[in-house]
Amino acid sequence: MTAVHAPVGGPQLEQVRRLITEVPGPRSREIAQRRGAALPTGLTSAVGVYAAAAGGGVLLDVDGNSFIDFGSGIAVTTVGNSAPRVVERAREQLGKFTHTCFLATPYESYVEVAETLNRLTPGDHEKRTALFNTGSEAVENAVKYARAATGRPAVVTFDNAFHGRSLLTMSMTAKAAPYKAGFGPFAPEVYRAPMAYPYRWPSGPENAADEAFTAFRDLIDVQIGAGVVACVIVEPIQGEGGFIVPAPGFLARVADFCRERGIVFVADEVQAGIGRTGAWFASEHEGLVPDLVVTAKGLAGGLPLAAVTGRADIMDAAHAGGIGGTYSGNPAACEAALGVFETIEQDNLLERARVIGDIMTRHLREIAAEHPIVGEIRGRGAMVAVELVEPDSDTPNRDAVAAINRDCVQHGLLTLTAGTFGNVLRFLPPLSISDDLLDEGFEILRAAFAAL
Ligand SMILES: *Cc1c(COP(=O)(O)O)cnc(C)c1O
Numbered sequence: 001m002t003a004v005h006a007p008v009g010g011p012q013l014e015q016v017r018r019l020i021t022e023v024p025g026p027r028s029r030e031i032a033q034r035r036g037a038a039l040p041t042g043l044t045s046a047v048g049v050y051a052a053a054a055g056g057g058v059l060l061d062v063d064g065n066s067f068i069d070f071g072s073g074i075a076v077t078t079v080g081n082s083a084p085r086v087v088e089r090a091r092e093q094l095g096k097f098t099h100t101c102f103l104a105t106p107y108e109s110y111v112e113v114a115e116t117l118n119r120l121t122p123g124d125h126e127k128r129t130a131l132f133n134t135g136s137e138a139v140e141n142a143v144k145y146a147r148a149a150t151g152r153p154a155v156v157t158f159d160n161a162f163h164g165r166s167l168l169t170m171s172m173t174a175k176a177a178p179y180k181a182g183f184g185p186f187a188p189e190v191y192r193a194p195m196a197y198p199y200r201w202p203s204g205p206e207n208a209a210d211e212a213f214t215a216f217r218d219l220i221d222v223q224i225g226a227g228v229v230a231c232v233i234v235e236p237i238q239g240e241g242g243f244i245v246p247a248p249g250f251l252a253r254v255a256d257f258c259r260e261r262g263i264v265f266v267a268d269e270v271q272a273g274i275g276r277t278g279a280w281f282a283s284e285h286e287g288l289v290p291d292l293v294v295t296a297k298g299l300a301g302g303l304p305l306a307a308v309t310g311r312a313d314i315m316d317a318a319h320a321g322g323i324g325g326t327y328s329g330n331p332a333a334c335e336a337a338l339g340v341f342e343t344i345e346q347d348n349l350l351e352r353a354r355v356i357g358d359i360m361t362r363h364l365r366e367i368a369a370e371h372p373i374v375g376e377i378r379g380r381g382a383m384v385a386v387e388l389v390e391p392d393s394d395t396p397n398r399d400a401v402a403a404i405n406r407d408c409v410q411h412g413l414l415t416l417t418a419g420t421f422g423n424v425l426r427f428l429p430p431l432s433i434s435d436d437l438l439d440e441g442f443e444i445l446r447a448a449f450a451a452l
Pocket of ligand 1: 137165268269270
């Protein structure tokens with residue numbers, strides 16, 4: 001098969017939206033048919049088009065259609081898809097060795113990734129970093145470190161939380177469908193506290209921080225007993241839950257409470273971390289200094305890599321040989337992560353994330369002014385979402401989100417949904433996208449709202 005357009009990704013890919021077939025096109029439909037016979041039905045994809053190349057702010061499909069990318073492969077290709085420094089470093093590494101297993105024969109790039117994360121994560125205390133493959137795996141290991149350091153079993157998570165799909169992280173996740181239904185029994189010693197979700201706080205957003213904190217405190221002090229709690233883990237901006245920014249001050253009080261009780265405070269920065277919000281870590285916006293920080297998605301530009309970074313005394317509590325994995329900290333993924341750090345630093349992408357956030361928020365405000373189904377616009381930096389409701393109420397409007405999402409794909413814009421109630425559209429463009437493509441993407445979104 002010959003490609004319709006250059007099959008090479010990265011920024012050299014022509015930065016246009018262009019539909020030359022119906023969506024999905026014939027070639028995508030052909031692959032989908034093979035997929036139907038080869039893959040289980042429970043493994044779904046958000047769109048029916050198959051990728052051929054991606055870069056800058058676009059994704060090219062196998063039929064030659066070029067889509068504007070507002071999803072970054074779910075917050076992964078923050079520096080752009082096939083970003084040059086990521087590709088060059090990974091390619092060079094693949095030509096040297098693909099794997100030795102860090103547990104068997106170590107290599108320098110792993111150490112350099114750890115040094116960099118130790119430097120960049122909040123706080124100037126002594127830190128250590130261990131690498132893993134996925135967000136779920138890193139969250140599991142954060143719990144292992146917290147349990148080893150405290151000798152306590154319990155894990156406290158929050159409403160709307162998403163921490164992964166493995167047994168423990170699925171147990172920590174706050175949404176039955178689709179993540180948990182039918183997959184129990186779940187891991188024990190996982191407790192759930194209310195999240196200070198301003199838009200949906202029953203007595204009003206102004207009370208969210210106080211009342212949620214009181215409930216959180218009582219859960220631990222009264223119901224569980226602080227003496228058995230190993231860690232409290234929270235997404236500083238809840239991703240899958242719908243880009244919920246906790247009420248100001250709530251997380252700082254949670255962190256202080258943990259410090260007073262000897263509970264390890266863990267920030268799950270898997271979705272919000274590594275520059276996405278206009279800071280290296282979303283924790284910084286609230287002045288938080290977590291004991292442990294978990295990163296993954298944006299860390300290696302699309303190669304599988306995840307990390308737990310935290311206080312040396314906690315990280316050193318796990319016994320020798322107790323932590324690791326065959327593929328953890330793969331050398332090409334480590335090189336890719338170093339390429340991500342360079343790209344963010346040298347291309348000034350933290351600033352770019354803030355500018356993109358301002359552009360997105362401006363467009364969304366214009367849409368909200370015309371459409372009473374917009375309940376709330378929220379997020380930080382290039383991590384912005386709208387929550388859709390029935391007009392003049394706060395009843396979640398899942399159907400509108402599904403319809404708009406479909407309409408956008410049909411017109412060449414890739415968007416993602418989220419939300420505990422499935423009624424949130426989330427926008428996570430790569431930071432390499434141009435202003436023109438951003439504006440064009442929001443014109444498509446605006447038309448999709450109008451077409452409802
Ligand atoms: C995606 C995600 C995870 C799980 O990461 P995987 O790599 O899919 O295992 C954990 N926490 C948060 C906040 C996430 O967004």
